[in-house]
Amino acid sequence: MAQENRTDVAPRLTSLSHGGGCGCKVAPSVLSSILQQNPLFPAPKELLVGIETSDDAAVYLLNSEQALIATTDFFMPVVDDARDFGAIAATNAISDVYAMGGRPILALALLGMPIxxxxxxTIAAILRGGQEICARAGIPVAGGHSIDSVEPIYGLAVLGLARPEHIRRNRDARAGDVLVLGKPLGVGVLSAALKKDNLGADAYHRMVQTATQLNTPGPLLAELPGVHAITDVTGFGLLGHLLEICRGSGLSAHVNAGDVPLIAGVRDLAAQGMVTGASNRNWASYGQDVELRTADSLMQALLTDPQTSGGLLVTCEAAARDAVLRIFRDEGFMDAAVIGHMLDGPARVLVT
Structure with a gap:
């Protein structure tokens, strides 16, 4: 997918939105406050996963062998190329099914455009990019809904299936588990550089390649008995989504900063100030639960960097570590790495 699809007539997609990709997410602390003001409808026993612990998708038990996974995700442009925008948004939406340990079965398109x-x-190219990713995932776009919107918005509602015992929640991590990250960080930094016209063609290609890589290891990892929790790293950054695991599981986490993989060139761009506003909002929301002992002055910005269609974050027994890494490598995730471990203690993250 290249940038030549952009026309001279159409304005830059990123110029039409106040934020892009998963950087558009409501800050974690604000979202938590909003949700606390809304009482929960009594959940049926078949609802295996709801909103209690900030999991990636809802899960409903159909029968003893099937659980239905339902999720939705949409956002404003993170890139200017229409086809790439559609592809990134679709990959990001489908990821939530993979993160629960399921396989997607169909999608519905969600489209809001300033017509x-x-x-x-341009609008057709956005839809085409999403359809191409769905085809790669082996699912149809079976319908959807569209509105005339001030800002361009695109995403999917996605349904998937899994065996109930293969559902992986973010509350099931165990002390002693190792932490494995599937994709390198830095999409937010690259998108900030793009908005400032400071992103070269090679870096743009790396950004799109990372953000359109489907998190297919999810259901394969869920079948491993030593894998306890899976989530995907998106708008709240690595630290935010790791804290969701910590809070859900009642544990602490230790991250080795030097082991966290980064997209090539991201560190230099971050050093030049190419950081999104969402990174600062993320830190303001949960920084009180993070202890940074690393001497690396860029780590706060990098670990809070909002990832659009980021990688899977997995906790597993030490004995399952090699099998987890092998699955990632076999599925084409060559940057997957062990970045830390879970331990007993309050819901906090220590970074050294």
Whole structure:
């Protein structure tokens, strides 16, 4: 997918949105406050996963052998190329099914576009990018909904299936588990550089390649008995989503900063100040639960960097570590790495 699809008539997609990709997410602390003000409807026993512990998707038990996974995700442009935007948004939405240990079965498109600003060819290219990713995942786009919107918005509602015993929640990590991250960090930094016209063609290619890599290891990992918890790293950054595991599981975590994989070139761009506003909002929301002991001055920005269509974060027994890494490698995730471990203690993250 290349940038030449952009037309001279259409404005830059990123110029039409106040934020892009998963950086558009409501800050974790604000979202928590909003949800606390809304009482929960009594959940049926078949609802295996709801909103209690910030899991990636809802899960409903159909029968003893099947659980239905339901999720939705949409956002504003993180890139200017229409086809790439659609592909990234679709990959990000499907990821939530993989993160629960399931396999997607169908998608519904969610589309909001400023129809008097963008030409129909641009909107069609966005949809085509999403359809191509769904085809790669082996699922149809079976319908959807569209509205005339001030800002361009695109995403999917996705359904998936899994065996009930293969559902992996973020509350089931255990003390002693190792932490494995599937994709390198840095999409937010690259998107910030793109908005400032400071991103070269090679870096743009790396950004799109990372953000459109489907998290297919999810259901394979869920079948391993030593894998306890899985989530995906998106808008709240690595630290935010790791804290969700810590809070859900009642544990602490230790991250080795030097072991965290980064997309090539991201560190230099971050040093130049190419950091999103969402990174600062993330730190303001949960920084009180993080202890940074690393001498690396860039780590706060990198570990809070909002990932659009980021990688899977897995906790597993030490004995399952090699099998987990092998699955990632076999599925094409060559940067997957062990970045730390879980331990007894309050819901906090120590970074050294």
């Amino acid at each position: 008097h600003v963008l030409p129909s060819s």
